[in-house]
Amino acid sequence: xxEVNPDYPGPKKAGPxxxxxxxxxxxxxxxxxxxxxxxxxxxxxxxxxxHIGDMIQSARIKYGSQAKVKGLRGVRDWALASTDLVGxxxxxxxxxxxxxxxLKPVKSVMHGMLGVDKHRTFPEYxxxxxxxxxxxxxxxxxxxxxxxxxxxxxxxxxxxxxxDFVKIMNAAGYGVHLLEKEKCCGVALMSNGFAAKxxxxxxxxLNSIRKAVAAGEPVLTTSSTCTxxxxxxxxxxxxxxxxxxxxxxxxxxxxxxEKLSSGEIKLKFRKxxxxxxxxxxxxxxxxxxxxxxxxxxxxMIPGVTLTVLDQNCCGIAGTFxxxxxxxxxxxxxxSKLFEDICTSNPEYVSTDCETCKWQIEMSTGxxxxxxxxxxxxxxxx
Amino acid sequence: MKFDVIxxxxxxxxxxxxxxxxxxxSKVCVISEGLSLASVRYETPYSRHAGLQKxxxxxxxxxxxxxGIIEDGKVTGVITRNLGEGEPLTADRYVLATGKFFSRGxxxxxxxxxxxxxxxxxxxxxxxxxxxxxxFEADQPFMKFGVKTDAKGHVLxxxxxxxxxxxxxxICNE
Numbered sequence: 001x002x003e004v005n006p007d008y009p010g011p012k013k014a015g016p017x018x019x020x021x022x023x024x025x026x027x028x029x030x031x032x033x034x035x036x037x038x039x040x041x042x043x044x045x046x047x048x049x050x051h052i053g054d055m056i057q058s059a060r061i062k063y064g065s066q067a068k069v070k071g072l073r074g075v076r077d078w079a080l081a082s083t084d085l086v087g088x089x090x091x092x093x094x095x096x097x098x099x100x101x102x103l104k105p106v107k108s109v110m111h112g113m114l115g116v117d118k119h120r121t122f123p124e125y126x127x128x129x130x131x132x133x134x135x136x137x138x139x140x141x142x143x144x145x146x147x148x149x150x151x152x153x154x155x156x157x158x159x160x161x162x163x164d165f166v167k168i169m170n171a172a173g174y175g176v177h178l179l180e181k182e183k184c185c186g187v188a189l190m191s192n193g194f195a196a197k198x199x200x201x202x203x204x205x206l207n208s209i210r211k212a213v214a215a216g217e218p219v220l221t222t223s224s225t226c227t228x229x230x231x232x233x234x235x236x237x238x239x240x241x242x243x244x245x246x247x248x249x250x251x252x253x254x255x256x257x258e259k260l261s262s263g264e265i266k267l268k269f270r271k272x273x274x275x276x277x278x279x280x281x282x283x284x285x286x287x288x289x290x291x292x293x294x295x296x297x298x299x300m301i302p303g304v305t306l307t308v309l310d311q312n313c314c315g316i317a318g319t320f321x322x323x324x325x326x327x328x329x330x331x332x333x334x335s336k337l338f339e340d341i342c343t344s345n346p347e348y349v350s351t352d353c354e355t356c357k358w359q360i361e362m363s364t365g366x367x368x369x370x371x372x373x374x375x376x377x378x379x380x381x
Numbered sequence: 382m383k384f385d386v387i388x389x390x391x392x393x394x395x396x397x398x399x400x401x402x403x404x405x406x407s408k409v410c411v412i413s414e415g416l417s418l419a420s421v422r423y424e425t426p427y428s429r430h431a432g433l434q435k436x437x438x439x440x441x442x443x444x445x446x447x448x449g450i451i452e453d454g455k456v457t458g459v460i461t462r463n464l465g466e467g468e469p470l471t472a473d474r475y476v477l478a479t480g481k482f483f484s485r486g487x488x489x490x491x492x493x494x495x496x497x498x499x500x501x502x503x504x505x506x507x508x509x510x511x512x513x514x515x516x517f518e519a520d521q522p523f524m525k526f527g528v529k530t531d532a533k534g535h536v537l538x539x540x541x542x543x544x545x546x547x548x549x550x551x552i553c554n555e
Binding site for chain 2: 041044045047049247261286287288289290292295296307308309310311340
């Protein structure tokens with residue numbers, strides 16, 4: 001962000017340096033902190049393990065409340081953050097919503113009045129939610145189970161990714177359970193200043209996760225950001241204790257890599273599968289260090305030609321990139337990555353983050369797949 | 382996770398070693414602490430990591446080797462900051478390329494100088510007054526300190542050779 005926007009003071013000044021002043025007097029809170037993408041690259045770069053990103057996030061929550069966006073922009077932020085509510089409302093009328101959101105006049109109105117950038121393509125809503133599909137699947141034939149945290153994107157926008165997850169698990173001999181209750185992990189709420197609601201949803205999710213873990217099931221996910229939020233931001237930013245279950249929350253790619261490489265599970269791969277893929281490491285993936293597992297899992301698939309891209313941020317930072325005032329910055333930040341993708345000329349880009357997916361598809365035109373989708377396409381059903 | 386060679390340190394020396402090994406067909410992992418970021422850190426071989434990854438080398442950027450596990454005179458794994466205690470990275474051979482003081486390959490207090498990953502023996506004068514020269518422009522003796530190796534290039538820990546651990550670049554003594 002610093003490289004493209006001189007108004008942003010940079011992680012050092014926005015984080016620990018600014019914190020010294022904020023502790024003395026909250027009036028020192030700098031509104032430019034809203035430009036922090038929460039990519040956590042500052043924490044990855046810090047040689048002394050200072051939680052710079054958490055410090056900035058916490059400051060925004062603690063001191064930024066008086067800066068709550070008013071008027072229509074406030075409505076926009078609330079709508080972007082309320083993924084569960086908006087998703088539930090949109091999915092019964094999905095075809096209409098999808099069409100309407102693509103109309104030029106609608107985009108212009110949203111751009112002008114709400115401040116949702118007209119260049120953005122909204123992820124399409126699915127007419128049938130993942131959960132509705134899943135409840136019709138019979139999982140009773142299995143004796144071993146994993147629990148799946150599907151997240152908002154899979155449920156409201158892209159059930160296929162969840163269906164692929166179920167297909168792989170079933171092929172590996174595992175049945176799938178859902179959490180007793182699942183709400184959005186809260187990442188969009190946090191970044192839009194709705195910390196209290198995020199905390200409430202986090203507590204509800206942890207409660208369900210504890211029940212699944214007590215039943216001896218790992219809680220698997222297919223989104224790197226949801227995973228990172230539940231593992232690290234719950235305790236560090238929201239103050240929700242999760243040490244008892246943190247190790248049981250993980251990306252499906254990590255779980256699958258470990259089980260496949262130890263020989264505990266076996267998958268039958270198609271012989272005729274061919275795909276040229278480049279892998280993009282999402283920022284939160286890099287913070288967790290788990291790109292290792294997704295990359296090695298993709299390398300295990302016969303027929304996949306994989307190139308790993310240099311680790312550059314795509315710029316979108318979730319709902320941040322949908323806002324008109326940020327659009328220009330997000331595209332500048334992502335430009336290095338887009339160039340890298342275009343020169344590699346792949347059939348597909350693979351990444352574990354859905355918002356990176358939207359940004360890359362919109363900015364390069366290359367279709368993006370989650371590693372789980374590639375694996376599902378490569379195995380015999 | 383198992384590799385042929387794990388290189389600890391993604392600076393110039395580590396990258397050069399990784400390029401050579403990858404070209405020869407080895408499965409290589411580079412653990413590189415740094416990540417270029419304005420106002421926090423600037424990392425010189427930034428551009429070289431991109432090339433290494435395209436050549437199939439696993440580069441763990443922004444991760445750090447916290448501790449090497451040594452059993453019976455051999456390194457059996459490395460624990461990293463991001464992956465944690467439960468998930469050691471393993472290889473047949475390990476290369477230490479963490480550089481000197483600025484890159485934290487060597488750490489020091491007022492009496493000691495040590496190598497933090499493996500606890501390798503460091504070649505330095507116990508008399509602190511001999512670590513540096515008062516003449517600012519003179520060659521500073523502390524810049525010649527580094528880890529001890531045997532005739533075959535194996536790194537020494539507690540006076541014993543570690544048969545699958547070598548050192549390259551600035552971390553070596555002169």
